[in-house]
Amino acid sequence: MTGPVPLDLTADPIDLTAALVDVPSVSRDEQRLADELEAALRAQAPHLEVQRCGQALLARTNLGRERRVLLAGHIDTVPIADNVPSRREGDLLYGCGSSDMKAGDAVFAHLAVTLTEPRYDLTLVLYDCEEIEAAANGLGRIEREHRDWLEADLALLGEPTNGVVEAGCQGTLRVEITVRGRRAHSARSWLGENAVHAAGEVLRRLSEHKAREVDIDGCLYREGLQAVGIRGGVAGNVVPDECVVVVNFRFAPDRSAEAAEAYVREVFAGFEVELVDVSPGALPGLDRPAAEEFLAATGATPTAKYGWTDVSRFAALGIPALNYGPGDPNLAHTREEHVDTKLITATTEALRAFLS
Structure with a gap:
């Protein structure tokens, strides 16, 4: 009985x-893939310095080039x-993570190994736990433990x-806006103050908020302020004394996280606003x-x-960063997730021309 075929990064x-x-x-269960990637990198890429960090793999050239380009991708999936396993129908390759973002990982790993x-100078970063809470993200661990590997x-x-x-x-921010009232029996509602109302x-x-648009380096960012949840109510016969509206703000990267929070508090002046979560955007x-x-x-373009x-x-570290991958973002996390293999080839060829 034969075992699994080793990964061929030159394929x-x-x-x-x-x-x-x-x-x-799946997030938090990346060890097998990390082990196989590490074995492949060490066996097939003697020109690369390889470092393991948890379930993340780091590899880089040290050729003394004037500039360094970093290729990064997460190896976890929803x-x-x-x-799983993958299947093909014509030019389409189906499977969990095919679009988000194992196609991008394959392109990056292939180029790092074959471009001697x-x-x-090249750095390859394949990291874990991107699809879950930010605190678990492998890039954060790499920054804490191997900061020099992220220089580019x-x-x-x-x-x-x-x-x-x-x-x-875009940056993203979430707040909870609490409206308070006074409880009363719903049969004597005039004795209470309805927080839901x-x-x-x-x-x-x-509903009356006008989304801001801003052009940065020729890229048009459109902001959005949306209610994404609401909760309130005590019982079927009680005037509710509290209602919480959860609001998400997607803001252009010319605003800092602090400026975005200040703007949201201004929009909802007079209400109790609690910041729940915020992540800054990245300038182009x-x-x-x-x-x-x-x-x-x-x-x-x-x-x-x-x-x-x-x-x-990366932007927070002062490193310009761009998103560039062959998958379709609209298919990420879906049962029918797939990637157009023609885009895998086109992306590989474009990057090879740039890096060669």
């Missing part, structure tokens, strides 16, 4: 994507939904972008030399990234 990235999908790696004399002139994150360049990312003012301000950084060279080499990604972590 066509399409085949490598399928091989990565076939190794389950829970499997009867979509790249134009830039440009970071490319292989998040699914359909093969286009999405620059920077009073929350109507919060909803009115939200397209005027940095390595970023300009990447765009010139690929011929890509960057667009704004709507949503938050780990490019924010």
Whole structure:
């Protein structure tokens, strides 16, 4: 009885994507895939310095190049939904994580191993626990334990972008707005103050809010302020004395986290506002030399990234970072998740031209 076929990082990235999908790696259960990637990197890439950090893999060249490019991707997936092992239908490769983001991982790992004399020094970062709470994210652990491995002139994150360049990312903030009233029996409602009714003012301000648009480095970011939850009520015969509206603010990266919080508090002046969660956005950084060279080499026209990604972590370190991967973000986390293999090939060729 034969064992599993070892990962071949030199294989066509399409085949490598399928091989990565076939190794389950749900968040917090990435060890098997991390072990196989480590074994493959050490056996197939003698030109790379390799470092293990928890369930993350770090590999880099040390060629003394003027600039360094970092290729980063997470190896974990959301829970499997009867979509492992992978399968192919024509040009489409199906499977959990195929789009988000094992196709990007395959492209990056393949290039790191096969480009033995790249134009830039290269760093490959394949990390764990991106799909769960931010505190568990492997990039945070790498920053704490191996900060020097994240030094670069440009970071490319292989998040699914359909093969286009999405620059920077929005910041995200969540607050809870509490409206207080006074309890009473619903048969004598005039003796109470209904907090759910009073929350109507919060909803009115939200419905009348005008989303701000801002152009940064030619990328148009559109903000959004939305109620994403509401809770209140005590019983079927009680006037509620509390109602909480949960609001999410997606803000352009020209606002700091502090400025975004101040803006939300201004919008809801007069109400009790509690900050629950906040992650800053990332400026595109397209005027940095390595970023300009990447765009010139690929011929890509960057667009704004709507949503938050780990490019924010690199931006916080002063490293310009772009999202660039072959997957379709609209298919991420779905049962029918798949990737167009033509995009895997096109992304590989574009990056090879840039890095060679």
